[in-house]
Amino acid sequence: MKPVVADADAITHAADLLRQGRLVAFPTETVYGLGADADNPDAVAGLFKAKGRPADHPLIVHVANIESLGDWASTVPETALKLADRFWPGPLAMILNKKPEVPLAVTGGQQTVGLRMPDHPVALALLRSFGGGIAAPSANRFCRISPTQAAHVSEELGDAVDMILDGGACQVGVESTIIDLSGSKPRLLRPGHITVQEIEAVLQTGLIVPSASKPTEIRAPGMMDVHYAPTTPAIRCPAEQLPDKIRQLAADGKKIGLLSYRLDIPPSGQVRVLRMPEQVGDYAQRLYAVLRELDSMQLDLILLEQPPQTEPWRAVNDRLGKATAPCSRPLPTSL
Ligand code: TXA
Numbered sequence: 001m002k003p004v005v006a007d008a009d010a011i012t013h014a015a016d017l018l019r020q021g022r023l024v025a026f027p028t029e030t031v032y033g034l035g036a037d038a039d040n041p042d043a044v045a046g047l048f049k050a051k052g053r054p055a056d057h058p059l060i061v062h063v064a065n066i067e068s069l070g071d072w073a074s075t076v077p078e079t080a081l082k083l084a085d086r087f088w089p090g091p092l093a094m095i096l097n098k099k100p101e102v103p104l105a106v107t108g109g110q111q112t113v114g115l116r117m118p119d120h121p122v123a124l125a126l127l128r129s130f131g132g133g134i135a136a137p138s139a140n141r142f143c144r145i146s147p148t149q150a151a152h153v154s155e156e157l158g159d160a161v162d163m164i165l166d167g168g169a170c171q172v173g174v175e176s177t178i179i180d181l182s183g184s185k186p187r188l189l190r191p192g193h194i195t196v197q198e199i200e201a202v203l204q205t206g207l208i209v210p211s212a213s214k215p216t217e218i219r220a221p222g223m224m225d226v227h228y229a230p231t232t233p234a235i236r237c238p239a240e241q242l243p244d245k246i247r248q249l250a251a252d253g254k255k256i257g258l259l260s261y262r263l264d265i266p267p268s269g270q271v272r273v274l275r276m277p278e279q280v281g282d283y284a285q286r287l288y289a290v291l292r293e294l295d296s297m298q299l300d301l302i303l304l305e306q307p308p309q310t311e312p313w314r315a316v317n318d319r320l321g322k323a324t325a326p327c328s329r330p331l332p333t334s335l
């Protein structure tokens with residue numbers, strides 16, 4: 001499916017398609033979403049099929065305004081209102097207890113529902129024109145890298161989608177921060193552009209932040225080990241280990257793609273080098289597009305220089321942890 005420029009006519013048409021139960025991919029500030037009418041279980045079933053996603057994985061319902069929280073959540077806690085006031089529209093999704101009428105198809109069978117008001121003019125115009133909630137996972141096939149450009153959606157989904165609205169490259173580049181507000185204490189389910197500190201400052205209380213080694217029992221595919229992964233084997237290494245590693249692999253005749261951060265390694269016949277920006281926001285914005293680019297180069301291995309492991313880099317490191325194996329792990333034997 002070829003993307004179409006998201007002008008007013010295209011958006012009106014896209015809203016009509018959603019009303020007919022069809023699938024529309026659209027830009028948000030984080031990544032492109034694959035949208036379906038959240039009130040139509042058949043449309044939602046089609047969405048799972050197009051993505052190849054297991055039916056028990058819940059979706060985020062996208063809404064046009066804060067008032068819509070009450071259409072989906074059985075109760076809207078004060079914490080949710082505070083966070084929505086501060087961060088919506090924006091890259092924050094909240095998990096709340098669902099109203100009985102919210103289809104279980106959307107929530108993966110759970111009694112909670114994910115809600116987010118995206119900060120993108122096309123997404124907001126589509127939501128307003130459609131008038132209801134749009135269930136939208138990232139518009140990639142299950143376990144693949146999320147799309148941050150309309151062309152990525154075409155590559156991922158082909159004709160499994162009825163329309164792709166092109167709104168340019170996404171500005172944030174990694175998926176929203178997810179906070180679970182359905183229990184007694186707020187909990188981080190997925191790190192994103194909005195940081196733990198920013199959330200805690202608004203809530204005036206600490207967030208439960210699961211450690212990477214202690215996965216929660218909550219079903220969130222974004223928290224699985226292998227996710228957002230390129231098909232080329234990819235490993236991340238501290239800068240000081242990279243020159244040796246590259247020398248060794250190049251001597252073995254391997255074709256390598258290097259995603260460098262600070263390290264200056266000259267490209268060669270066997271080593272393709274893509275340099276990442278030093279600023280975390282720019283790095284995140286480029287990350288998925290660059291991984292896709294490297295993945296298309298028919299390389300034997302992608303090497304990635306480990307960026308800082310500090311708090312502002314939490315979301316980037318979380319995604320890198322899912323896209324790559326650590327340097328210490330033995331290389332795949334097929335290499
Ligand atoms: O930035 C984003 O959130 C993008 C754009 C398109 O808005 N959407 C996105 O959707 O990343 P998806 O489906 O790829 O990831 C949604 C995440 C999943 O990890 C899912 O498990 C979690 O949200 N989620 C949704 N509803 C949930 C619920 N009721 N309980 C726990 N996790 C939930």
Ligand code: MG
Pocket residue numbers: 137138146222
């Ligand atoms: Mg996703």
